[in-house]
Amino acid sequence: MIDFKQEVVNAIFEVSNGLDKEEIESLIETPPSYDMGDYAFACFRLAKIFRKDPKSIAEELTKKIDGGDFFEAIENVGPYINFFINKSKLAETVIESIKERGAKFGSTNMGQGRKALVEFSSPNIAKPFHIGHIRSTVIGNSLYKIFKFQGFDTERLNHLGDYGTQFGMLIAAYKKWGDMEVIESDPINELLKLYVKFNEEAEKDEELKEEARYWFKELEAGNEEALELWQWIRDVSLKEFNKVYDLLGIEFDSYTGESFYSDKMPRVIKEMEEKGLLQESEGAVIIDLEEYGMPPALIKKSDGSTLYTTRDIAAAIYRKEHYDFYKNIYVVGSQQNLHFKQWIKVIELMGYDWADDCVHVPFGMVSLEDGTLSTRRGRVVFLEDVLEKAIESTLEIIEERNPDLNNKEEVAKEVGIGAIIFQELFNNRIKDYVFSWEKTLSFEGETGPYVQYTHARANSLLKKGNFKLDEEIDHSLLNQDNEVSLLRFLYQFPAVVTDALNKYEPSIITRHIVEITKAFNKFYNSCPVLSAEEELRKARLMLVYVTKVVLKTGLDLLGIAAPDRM
Ligand code: ARG
Numbered sequence: 216m217i218d219f220k221q222e223v224v225n226a227i228f229e230v231s232n233g234l235d236k237e238e239i240e241s242l243i244e245t246p247p248s249y250d251m252g253d254y255a256f257a258c259f260r261l262a263k264i265f266r267k268d269p270k271s272i273a274e275e276l277t278k279k280i281d282g283g284d285f286f287e288a289i290e291n292v293g294p295y296i297n298f299f300i301n302k303s304k305l306a307e308t309v310i311e312s313i314k315e316r317g318a319k320f321g322s323t324n325m326g327q328g329r330k331a332l333v334e335f336s337s338p339n340i341a342k343p344f345h346i347g348h349i350r351s352t353v354i355g356n357s358l359y360k361i362f363k364f365q366g367f368d369t370e371r372l373n374h375l376g377d378y379g380t381q382f383g384m385l386i387a388a389y390k391k392w393g394d395m396e397v398i399e400s401d402p403i404n405e406l407l408k409l410y411v412k413f414n415e416e417a418e419k420d421e422e423l424k425e426e427a428r429y430w431f432k433e434l435e436a437g438n439e440e441a442l443e444l445w446q447w448i449r450d451v452s453l454k455e456f457n458k459v460y461d462l463l464g465i466e467f468d469s470y471t472g473e474s475f476y477s478d479k480m481p482r483v484i485k486e487m488e489e490k491g492l493l494q495e496s497e498g499a500v501i502i503d504l505e506e507y508g509m510p511p512a513l514i515k516k517s518d519g520s521t522l523y524t525t526r527d528i529a530a531a532i533y534r535k536e537h538y539d540f541y542k543n544i545y546v547v548g549s550q551q552n553l554h555f556k557q558w559i560k561v562i563e564l565m566g567y568d569w570a571d572d573c574v575h576v577p578f579g580m581v582s583l584e585d586g587t588l589s590t591r592r593g594r595v596v597f598l599e600d601v602l603e604k605a606i607e608s609t610l611e612i613i614e615e616r617n618p619d620l621n622n623k624e625e626v627a628k629e630v631g632i633g634a635i636i637f638q639e640l641f642n643n644r645i646k647d648y649v650f651s652w653e654k655t656l657s658f659e660g661e662t663g664p665y666v667q668y669t670h671a672r673a674n675s676l677l678k679k680g681n682f683k684l685d686e687e688i689d690h691s692l693l694n695q696d697n698e699v700s701l702l703r704f705l706y707q708f709p710a711v712v713t714d715a716l717n718k719y720e721p722s723i724i725t726r727h728i729v730e731i732t733k734a735f736n737k738f739y740n741s742c743p744v745l746s747a748e749e750e751l752r753k754a755r756l757m758l759v760y761v762t763k764v765v766l767k768t769g770l771d772l773l774g775i776a777a778p779d780r781m
Pocket of ligand 1: 334337339374375376527547
């Protein structure tokens with residue numbers, strides 16, 4: 216695709232003798248509205264070099280500049296030189312690139328030969344997969360897709376919380392009150408009940424706490440009975456989690472959770488010792504981080520058992536050795552900011568220069584509109600129930616709007632789930648947000664169903680218009696304001712994807728495809744497509760086609776399906 220900004224740089228470079236291209240690029244601004252141009256070059260810097268006032272420099276240069284056929288006008292206003300993109304060229308470059316690249320439009324090969332690990336979801340086993348977990352799951356999945364799209368060799372890791380003192384409690388509780396059959400009938404709920412009961416009883420009875428510690432130590436030591444119980448708890452939990460992942464259409468390449476690192480810790484602790492990092496404090500082993508304004512990192516508890524932090528350190532070292540990553544990304548809530556700062560600092564103190572390549576991608580919390588998410592199962596809101604409800608409600612909407620649709624169930628699933636994912640990815644990830652059923656499932660406004668519906672509408676337009684991809688069109692016919700505005704949004708798509716990657720921020724894509732959707736609907740409402748005369752009809756159908764392609768790619772990068780009909 217033509218890089219119009221680069222063409223501005225080239226045009227200025229030819230006449231500015233003295234500035235290098237990078238500097239010129241840094242001086243290019245985007246005017247507040249397109250009637251002032253697509254790009255503006257401010258002449259203050261050149262004025263200094265030439266010792267003239269910026270206005271006359273701008274005036275002089277404007278006369279000299281040759282923008283080739285990339286620009287339809289180059290105008291001088293005060294100290295600025297304003298560039299107006301040649302609209303026919305814009306249409307041509309956008310349409311021809313999308314035609315040529317199809318679903319790859321917007322991708323680059325910036326990730327070639329580079330490994331990117333994306334760790335996300337990572338729920339704790341034997342605990343409900345609740346509404347709070349969905350954020351990590353969908354943000355992580357989208358980042359995975361974005362990195363993959365940009366050519367990275369990408370790996371999805373689920374760092375299951377399958378280790379720690381709570382398993383000591385669970386094993387102790389199971390041995391006291393557990394019943395395998397009961398648990399298997401509704402694993403997570405029953406395990407949760409056991410866990411809650413154990414905690415309540417342990418409040419009154421110190422001995423229970425002792426038992427829990429005993430069983431966790433046994434587990435770490437490889438006691439067969441403990442291991443077997445633990446494995447069973449892990450299996451039934453994973454089966455439950457997989458129901459949610461299946462609904463969301465999300466997969467992982469590895470489920471090496473915390474337990475996987477238990478035998479990899481002694482080596483790491485020894486290494487810390489040799490590097491002189493460890494200190495004793497009240498019977499525990501710590502790394503002092505006061506110098507860096509942080510509380511100490513706990514490496515070993517006073518009873519000798521290892522900790523969450525230690526496992527993260529061991530995991531990072533393992534990942535570096537095993538994958539030799541370029542980026543090691545963690546999508547984990549902002550409550551754990553300090554934890555990540557601490558252990559990444561420890562990696563740095565151990566002398567590993569790749570500490571900088573470990574990236575914590577935090578996000579804010581979801582809260583619930585009062586009552587809207589309460590479910591049959593009581594207080595805890597299970598994600599599976601939320602997803603099922605979204606599908607059900609969408610099916611009702613479809614029954615109302617389009618009762619003759621084929622495969623209604625399938626579409627209801629794609630739209631209902633898509634709606635939830637879209638809501639999650641619409642706001643800047645760091646912001647807390649309130650989940651609202653009404654907003655999520657609406658077919659209008661800034662929602663998933665609105666984008667999906669527009670995509671389906673584009674698709675049916677193409678069908679009705681008997682669209683052919685190899686049709687030659689006259690690009691200059693796409694010159695109405697609403698056509699040009701849509702073309703501009705499509706033109707920006709590749710830069711938007713790169714920006715989303717650099718900022719680890721899928722919402723940049725979500726918002727942009729909403730802009731494309733709005734621009735498309737404006738175009739559609741103001742520019743007749745099927746009833747236009749032959750040449751214009753062909754050109755407009757082509758615009759419909761390229762929009763459809765980009766919407767589909769955008770939705771795909773978010774992990775949302777794009778049904779052809781709905
Ligand atoms: N299991 C943890 C939780 O649910 C999240 C794990 C985050 N990942 C990590 N490498 N520490 O809170």
